[in-house]
Amino acid sequence: LWLRGGGSVGTEDAYVKNDIAQIAPEIAGRVAEVRVRDHAQVGAGDVLVKLDAEPFRLALAKAEAELDAARTTVETARAQWLETTSELGEVESQADYLNRQASRQQALAASGVASQTKLEEAMNAAAVARDRVTVVKRRLNRMLAVLGGNPEAATDEHPLVREKLAERDRAALDLRRTTITAPIGGTAVNVRLQPGDQLKPATPIFVIVAATRPWVEANMKETDLTHVVPGQKASVVLDIYPDIAWQAEVESISPATGAEFAILPPQNASGNWVKVVQRLPVRVRLLPRPGEPPLRAGMTATVTIDIGRKRSLADLFRTTASASAASRP
Structure with missing residues (x-):
């Protein structure tokens, strides 16, 4: 034997x-609607649970408003930078003119043609013009820093706007996540949810046994x-x-x-x-x-x-x- x-x-x-999928919310929220019952057949993509979406709609509206404000801030800074750039050209031209006038008065004073008073007035005007050029350049550098160092970059490429874009996208994603759908087709098991239940993120609420x-x-x-x-x-x-x-x-x-x-x-x-x-x-x-x-x-x-x-x-x-x-x- x-x-x-x-x-x-x-x-x-x-x-x-068999394959089993744990169904868990990705955000915290209150259950508004349960569209599946225990042992019910579901298909991939079917809506299972809806959370209260109102807080997330408000968060999205706030994020969009902050994004618009950030874009306005950047565009205003760019307009001011352009104006200041034009102003810098004007004050530099004036400073060059006054420097030449001061040099001319120095030459005339040296030859005894111009008075000392005229020379002092010309030298003082040239110094004031140079100081003004320095002030405008400093203001222009501050504006350039606000623009991220590149005033020619697109508005949505600015770091401040990109941050607000990310916040807007996150708020939109959270709003979409208020609708929980089936990742696979199969049978829902252990469905005990009721409208009004508070859910925590990543906490399983029931499972789907795959078909x-x-x-x-x-x-x-x-x-x-x-x-x-x-x-x-x-x-x-x-x-x-x-x-x-x-x-x-x-x-x-x-x-x-x-x-x-x-x-x-x-x-x-x-x-x-x-x-x-x-x-x-x-x-x-x-x-x-x-x-x-x-x-x-x-x-x-x-x-x-x-x-x-x-x-x-x-x-x-x-x-x-x-x-x-x-x-x-």
Whole structure:
């Protein structure tokens, strides 16, 4: 009998699985309308819940007003910069003229033609003109700083306007997020919402079980996986349908045992270590069968995998030898 066995491995630690999407709001708000009921079928993009949008509409209106004000500020600064640039040209021309007049008066005074009073008046007028040029240049530099160093840049490229654009876009995004839609098609489960409920962002409110084809996750002992590879044929019997055997196929084997993903992973470095056979999840794809009954996530199953291998006398001797070695003190 031992020689005839070994052609398959199996486990009762297996469950039907399906894709599940957690539905959670991205913003905090009050529920205004619930458009889905428990166990209802929904399609991708269907509206599930609507939050009170009025606070977000007001926030968007405020952001748009601040954006308009920022654009006006930048455009006004640009107009003032242009006016000041023109003014600078005028005062520089006047300063050049007065400097030339002062130089002429110096020459005349040196030759005794012009009086000292005329020279002092000309020198004073030139100094005042130069001071005015300095003042206008400083004012122009301040305006240039307000314009971000580039008065020729488009208004919406100004840092102040870009900041207000981002705030406007964020307010518009929050307003859109008051409508919660289904990311996938499937069945809504655990819908307990009522109008008036307060929701927190990123807090799940219910789930959608996808309408895609389910699969079976078989938690196989590591000692049974020696000859299991993807593509091997398998048979699946669900506890709810004991008279139906689904034809199946090994799709993949987990790269890590279930213990590696536990909240408290095992610590085997202690002195009281006890060897425990580990289990690895094996994903088994169910092949469609005509008129099959509904498959629901979480159903228990028994999985048998055909590894296409026969035992030999050599295997028997190796097994016996290993058992004897393990029993020795």
